[in-house]
Amino acid sequence: MSSTTTTDPVITSGSASAPADQREAFYGLLPRLLADDDRLVVVLAAVGAGYLDVPEELAGRVVDVGIREQLLVSTAGGLALTGLRPVVHTFPPFLVERPFEQVKLDLGHQGVGAVLVSAGGSYGWPAGGATHxxxxDVALLDTLDGWTVHAPGHPAEVEPLLRRAVAGDDRVYLRLDPTSNARPADVTDDRWRVVREGGCGLVVAVGPVLDRVLAATEGLDVAVLHAVTVRPVDAAALRAAAHVPEVVLVEPWLRGTSSHLVAEALRDRPLRLLALGVDRAEHRAYGEVADHDRLHGLDVAGLRRSVQGFVAAQR
Incomplete structure (x- = not known):
């Protein structure tokens, strides 16, 4: 299997007012952002180029470097040095993993900003296999300084998060997921919000896993705290919601990625932490997104088994 591809997965079309998914919302918004802000430039590495409909007068601010992911990020760094605001887009492994040295040096070391926007989540296009x-991604960015990370859970959250990101000069990662919650969250600020009260534990649900967490914990005496902006961690909200030592962290990426940050935020308190997310094991599976959710215990049934067993063990 090739490590990159020029073939995009098919996007289901939706109306302009109600995009079918987060990625479609992103593509629909970009032409408007380009028209509104002369600083803005979009940098692509083939992925997404066929779905972006930009008027001819704005086409000069869309740069497609082809299947060259290191060049993708280096180009963004150079553009940022000139005062432009790059929006850089491809799949997560081609945006963070392959060009990690360029993310580290051409953005971080040079002290310039960009908005990295990925699509596909952890396994959103199973037909692409492990290369996609x-x-x-978030675990790698955690080794660097100064990154803001957003994990939207609904297409309607993409616009306010992206508009806020492009208006600044810092380094922002917007991680688009192919699955979404039924309703958008309030993303007018970066606060984590309690969406269910409970007394025997706290479940932190990150971005698009909220609906699954709510279904999995139905009838259990646990609170649910929802996080969309996960870097920086909202330590105040976490501390306010963690009334007992039992905390379950459910992330849509590598299991345990945020564990050290949760532990740091609660460092002066007793803590029993269960981290749920994508397994580190190499499963070598294709299938559908729902199959991968089950494989990693991120479906409703798997989450309920894990949360219920963890909370029951402390009694």
Whole structure:
């Protein structure tokens, strides 16, 4: 299997007012952002080029470097040095893993910003196989300084998060997922919000896993705290919601990625932490997204088994 591809997965079309998914919302918004902000430039590495409908007068601010992911990020770094605001887009492994040295040096070391926007989540296009799976992206960015990370859980959250990101000059990662919650969350600020009260534990649901967490914990005496902006961690909200030592962290990427940050936020308290997410084991599976959710215990039944067993063990 090739490590990159020029073939995009098919996007289901939706109306302009109600995009079918987060990625479609992103593509529909970009032409408007380009028209609104002369600083903005979009940098692609083949992925997405066929879906972006930009008027001819704005086409000069869309740069497609082809299947050259290191060049993708280096180009963004150079553009940022000139005062432009790059929006850089491809699948997570081609945006963070392959060009990690360029993310580290051409953005971080040079002290310039960009908005990295991925699509596909951890395994959102199973037909692409392991080369297109991206569960390690946030863990890698955690080794660097100064990154804001958003994990939207609904197509309607993409616009406010992206508009806020392009208006700044910092380094932002917007991680689009192929699955979404039924309703958008309030993303007017970066606060984590309690969506269910409970007394025997706290479940932190990150981005698009919220609906599954709510279904899995139905009838259990646990609180649910929802996080969309996960870097920086909202330590104040976490501390306010963690009334007992039992905390379950459910992330749509590599299991345990945020464990050290949760532990740091609660460092002066007793803590029993269960981290759920994408397994580190190499499963070598294709199938459908739902199959991967089951494989990693991120479906409703798997989450309920894990949360219920963990909370029951402390009694």
């Amino acid at each position: 799976f991206g569960p390690r």
